[in-house]
Amino acid sequence: MQHTGPDKISPAMRRLVRPAAWKIALLAGFVTQLLLLIFVTAIGLQQLEVATDKLNQVVDIHMRKQILTTTMVVNARERIIVILTLPKISDPVERDNLLNQFSDNGSAFATARQALLKMPLSTREQGLLTRQGQLTGIAQPIQLQVIDLISADFTAAAEELILTKAIPMQNEVVSALSQLDAEAQKVAREASGKAREDHLRARQWMFLLSGTALFIGFFVAVFVFLYASRVDRERERLSTEDPLTGLPNRMLFMDRLEQSLMRAERHQTLVGVMFIDLDRFKRVNDTLGHASGDKLICEVAKRLRATIRAEDIVARLGGDEFVVVVGDVTAIKHILQVVEKMLAAVEAPYQIAGRELFSSCSIGISVFPHDGDDSGDLLKHADTAMYHAKSSGRNRFQLYDPAMNAMAEERLQLETDLHYALERNELFLHYQPQVNLNTGRLHAVEALVRWSHPQKGLLSPAVFLEMLEETGQIVSVGRKLLETACHQTAGWHAAGYTHLEIAVNVSSKEFWHEGLIPGVQNALAQSGLPPHALQLELTEGIFMENMDAAVKRVHELKALGISVSVDDFGTGFSSLAHLKRFPIDVLKIDRYFVKDVQHDPVNVALIRSILSLSQDLKLENVAEGIETQEQLACLHKLGCKIVQGYFISRPVPAEQLTTLLDHDWLPAFSPAQHAHPKLTVI
Ligand code: C2E
Ligand code: CA
Ligand code: CA
Numbered sequence: 001m002q003h004t005g006p007d008k009i010s011p012a013m014r015r016l017v018r019p020a021a022w023k024i025a026l027l028a029g030f031v032t033q034l035l036l037l038i039f040v041t042a043i044g045l046q047q048l049e050v051a052t053d054k055l056n057q058v059v060d061i062h063m064r065k066q067i068l069t070t071t072m073v074v075n076a077r078e079r080i081i082v083i084l085t086l087p088k089i090s091d092p093v094e095r096d097n098l099l100n101q102f103s104d105n106g107s108a109f110a111t112a113r114q115a116l117l118k119m120p121l122s123t124r125e126q127g128l129l130t131r132q133g134q135l136t137g138i139a140q141p142i143q144l145q146v147i148d149l150i151s152a153d154f155t156a157a158a159e160e161l162i163l164t165k166a167i168p169m170q171n172e173v174v175s176a177l178s179q180l181d182a183e184a185q186k187v188a189r190e191a192s193g194k195a196r197e198d199h200l201r202a203r204q205w206m207f208l209l210s211g212t213a214l215f216i217g218f219f220v221a222v223f224v225f226l227y228a229s230r231v232d233r234e235r236e237r238l239s240t241e242d243p244l245t246g247l248p249n250r251m252l253f254m255d256r257l258e259q260s261l262m263r264a265e266r267h268q269t270l271v272g273v274m275f276i277d278l279d280r281f282k283r284v285n286d287t288l289g290h291a292s293g294d295k296l297i298c299e300v301a302k303r304l305r306a307t308i309r310a311e312d313i314v315a316r317l318g319g320d321e322f323v324v325v326v327g328d329v330t331a332i333k334h335i336l337q338v339v340e341k342m343l344a345a346v347e348a349p350y351q352i353a354g355r356e357l358f359s360s361c362s363i364g365i366s367v368f369p370h371d372g373d374d375s376g377d378l379l380k381h382a383d384t385a386m387y388h389a390k391s392s393g394r395n396r397f398q399l400y401d402p403a404m405n406a407m408a409e410e411r412l413q414l415e416t417d418l419h420y421a422l423e424r425n426e427l428f429l430h431y432q433p434q435v436n437l438n439t440g441r442l443h444a445v446e447a448l449v450r451w452s453h454p455q456k457g458l459l460s461p462a463v464f465l466e467m468l469e470e471t472g473q474i475v476s477v478g479r480k481l482l483e484t485a486c487h488q489t490a491g492w493h494a495a496g497y498t499h500l501e502i503a504v505n506v507s508s509k510e511f512w513h514e515g516l517i518p519g520v521q522n523a524l525a526q527s528g529l530p531p532h533a534l535q536l537e538l539t540e541g542i543f544m545e546n547m548d549a550a551v552k553r554v555h556e557l558k559a560l561g562i563s564v565s566v567d568d569f570g571t572g573f574s575s576l577a578h579l580k581r582f583p584i585d586v587l588k589i590d591r592y593f594v595k596d597v598q599h600d601p602v603n604v605a606l607i608r609s610i611l612s613l614s615q616d617l618k619l620e621n622v623a624e625g626i627e628t629q630e631q632l633a634c635l636h637k638l639g640c641k642i643v644q645g646y647f648i649s650r651p652v653p654a655e656q657l658t659t660l661l662d663h664d665w666l667p668a669f670s671p672a673q674h675a676h677p678k679l680t681v682i
Pocket of ligand 3: 567568588590624
């Protein structure tokens with residue numbers, strides 16, 4: 001199973017992981033709000049303090065002024081009473097007491113007045129106080145005159161003076177003081193009004209600023225809420241959606257599959273689970289790049305989606321693996337109809353990065369309830385079936401069969417064994433002769449890998465080659481086999497068979513590996529085999545992967561002095577027209593054309609045209625897979641010079657091949673040996 005390489009981060013995910021401007025804005029909002037609240041509290045407190053101070057001051061001054069004014073008024077009035085009482089008192093002691101009181105009243109009056117003068121006074125207050133001073137200045141001598149008259153016992157005159165002058169004068173003093181009191185009250189009222197205004201302003205500020213803070217707070221809260229729900233939604237979407245194709249991912253898929261199964265159980269219907277894997281997707285990724293690979297995946301996703309009903313499910317499990325669920329069907333044939341549609345849809349050509357591309361897929365199918373009744377089993381079984389579809393030739397579907405599980409286990413075991421096989425040197429080469437029909441002599445041998453499995457015996461590459469390729473082990477294995485083949489052939493050369501050539505198979509992975517050229521150089525140098533005796537067999541597929549790069553590489557190989565052949569020619573997707581671009585020496589005609597050569601005129605025509613083309617291009621050719629004398633005669637007649645196949649010899653171990661080196665095959669080719677002398681060669 002192949003994957004698209006390192007997972008990419010989707011733009012959505014990138015948005016989430018970026019230290020978002022959102023977060024900075026949020027933080028700024030919070031900080032502003034906090035600062036505002038601190039500011040509001042500080043200003044409010046300060047304003048309140050100022051207002052309260054002012055109010056206190058006003059109250060304090062007013063109270064003191066009032067007390068002082070009242071003290072003055074009281075003492076002034078008491079003096080009036082003393083003056084009025086004095087004429088009526090004859091007892092000298094009592095009179096002295098009264099006079100003392102008079103004098104005390106005067107001192108208290110003067111002290112209060114002095115204190116008042118030290119207080120902050122308005123101009124009007126000052127004016128009134130001055131006026132009171134002047135009036136007192138007039139009233140005081142009159143009062144002293146009265147006292148003098150009383151002391152001299154001129155009571156009547158004193159009373160006269162009291163009534164006509166002293167009392168009215170003192171009343172005027174009191175009146176001036178009353179005005180002063182009224183004025184002080186007015187000033188106090190004004191000051192307290194002002195203090196109250198300040199208070200009010202402070203309150204307004206507080207309201208305004210806390211309102212603003214609340215407003216910002218509200219917005220911050222709304223932002224936090226919206227942002228959090230946005231992040232939540234995005235997280236949810238990302239956790240259920242494949243970022244590349246937008247299809248449900250495995251998690252959402254499993255959930256929906258389970259729902260489908262529950263519905264099918266209720267309605268007694270079938271559910272088809274199809275596991276889809278693109279064929280040779282890795283080749284697209286490796287040759288055209290990951291961006292093209294991603295485009296192909298997206299296009300396949302779109303096409304799969306288009307082949308099914310809205311209520312069915314398509315999901316991408318990762319890499320080039322998709323899964324489709326078709327629910328509520330009553331017969332397997334309905335599932336297979338969908339499968340056929342999907343195969344056709346994926347097979348249609350793609351336009352990617354300005355070039356036409358072909359792809360195909362292998363589909364494994366499990367059906368509920370036959371192949372399992374829970375989502376996990378169904379998926380696993382569909383996967384197993386897909387694997388079988390793949391190994392039986394790709395671009396096909398396969399229904400699950402319980403026997404497959406055992407096969408999957410066997411394969412796993414084989415993979416483990418293969419790992420140890422490399423350590424224990426269980427891989428080695430067989431050699432199959434290629435005979436020259438003109439001489440009847442062995443012309444070359446093809447080296448073919450074998451595995452001597454401790455339990456299973458001799459295994460052919462069909463069983464394990466793909467595993468070696470999948471794991472990449474083929475590169476190191478191939479290098480070792482090449483060394484062995486060169487070494488062995490050098491040995492045969494040393495024994496006198498200097499004309500013998502060796503053909504070694506090179507798979508795509510080995511071909512593109514950077515160690516290929518040094519590997520070949522090393523094998524030749526170590527073995528001492530002349531380069532012209534070595535031939536590398538490449539498949540057409542290698543050229544088709546990347547024609548320009550392949551041609552360049554083959555030139556590099558040929559610069560070492562070795563020759564190159566195209567194996568299995570005619571089976572790949574290259575046409576004969578491409579052939580002239582391949583810088584090769586030998587063309588190996590695939591055994592598929594050889595198989596029916598004596599019965600199938602089309603194959604004969606094909607071989608003929610391949611042969612004449614290779615003649616034009618000055619290429620050698622080898623016919624593979626000759627199993628019968630008829631085939632051999634037929635190919636000989638068509639002009640084939642070099643042949644290979646079971647009829648001549650199966651691939652054999654090196655020591656057995658040594659005995660064939662001197663063998664003359666000509667008698668075996670003679671027409672007298674023909675089982676069917678009548679050849680249908682056209
Ligand atoms: P191939 O290169 O086409 O090799 C020829 C295959 O045809 C061999 O199968 C050979 O045993 C078989 N064969 C030869 N004559 C006949 C015949 O008359 N009739 C039939 N039916 N088959 C015949 P084998 O050895 O199983 O190898 C299979 C494939 O594995 C090879 O196909 C080649 O592509 C690959 N392979 C084998 N050895 C190596 C190796 O060392 N390295 C790499 N990279 N690939 C290898
Ligand atoms: Ca071959
Ligand atoms: Ca071949």
